[in-house]
Amino acid sequence: MHRHNPSTSVCSAVLTVSDTRTKENDTSGKEISNLLTEQQHTVHDYQIVKDELSLITSTIQDWCKNPLIQMIIITGGTGFTPRDVTYEAVSNLLDKEMQGFGELFRSLSYIEIGPKSMFSRAVAGSLDGKAIYALPGSTNAVRLAMNKLILPTCQHFVEELNRQ
Numbered sequence: 001m002h003r004h005n006p007s008t009s010v011c012s013a014v015l016t017v018s019d020t021r022t023k024e025n026d027t028s029g030k031e032i033s034n035l036l037t038e039q040q041h042t043v044h045d046y047q048i049v050k051d052e053l054s055l056i057t058s059t060i061q062d063w064c065k066n067p068l069i070q071m072i073i074i075t076g077g078t079g080f081t082p083r084d085v086t087y088e089a090v091s092n093l094l095d096k097e098m099q100g101f102g103e104l105f106r107s108l109s110y111i112e113i114g115p116k117s118m119f120s121r122a123v124a125g126s127l128d129g130k131a132i133y134a135l136p137g138s139t140n141a142v143r144l145a146m147n148k149l150i151l152p153t154c155q156h157f158v159e160e161l162n163r164q
Contacts, residue, residue, distance in 0.1 A: 008155045010131075011070045012036055013045040013063045017056055017077035017086045018137065021048055028075040028135075028142045035146045036073075041154070044069050051077050056089035064128040070158045072130055073150065076137035078121040087121035090134045094125035101125075101133070101149060108148055109141065131157045 014036075016029035023029075026048060033043045045063065049055040056077070063069045077086030091097065101124035109117035122145065124133040131154060135145045 008159070010036075010041045010154050010158050011044050011068050012041055013066075013069045013072045014043055014047075015056070015059055015063075015072065015074045016046075016048040016137075017051055017074060018048060019050050019083060021076070023048060027139045028137055031139050031142050032073050032075060032135075032146060035143075035151065039151050041071075051083040051085055053085045053089050056086055057093065060089070060093055060127070060132065064130050070130060070161075071154055072132045073146075074132070074134040075142055076135075078123070078134055078136050080119055080121075084121075086134050087123055090123055090125075090132060093127050094123075094132065095127050097123065097125040104149060105135075105145055108144055112140070112144065126157075126161055129161045131161060 014029050014032045016026050029046060029048065033046055036043055047059060049059055060072060063072050074086055074090065077084045102122050105122040106117045106120055109120060120136050120141070122135055126132065133150055135142055
């Protein structure tokens with residue numbers, strides 16, 4: 001079994017997708033940044049874009065060109081409203097999808113919120129050697145995904161993506 005170095009810091013970018021959030025009231029984006037920083041990871045960039053496919057896609061593609069950024073975490077736009085297009089933007093870009101992420105997220109979420117968890121279209125995978133995660137916009141969902149799934153494994157994921 002391949003073991004990762006738990007002291008490795010991961011350089012991240014955080015994207016909030018919302019038509020209404022600003023940097024002042026974006027609790028989910030701030031929570032992601034805070035949790036990353038608490039675990040000694042770095043947040044290289046943090047942005048908010050509207051629920052528009054082209055804006056989400058171009059931001060992800062720009063960050064993938066930056067050699068410093070190793071992981072991108074997106075919050076918002078993973079539901080079923082007509083404006084929710086984060087899933088489409090991310091899933092259409094991914095080189096490889098990590099099916100287990102969405103499955104586990106919904107399973108853990110079910111324990112907390114019951115059958116409404118099935119409405120989440122959380123997704124993760126890789127693009128151009130970067131780890132990509134798309135999470136719901138709720139701060140509780142962000143905490144769940146970060147604490148139970150992303151933070152315990154992100155170093156391993158980044159190392160796997162960079163293995164020769």
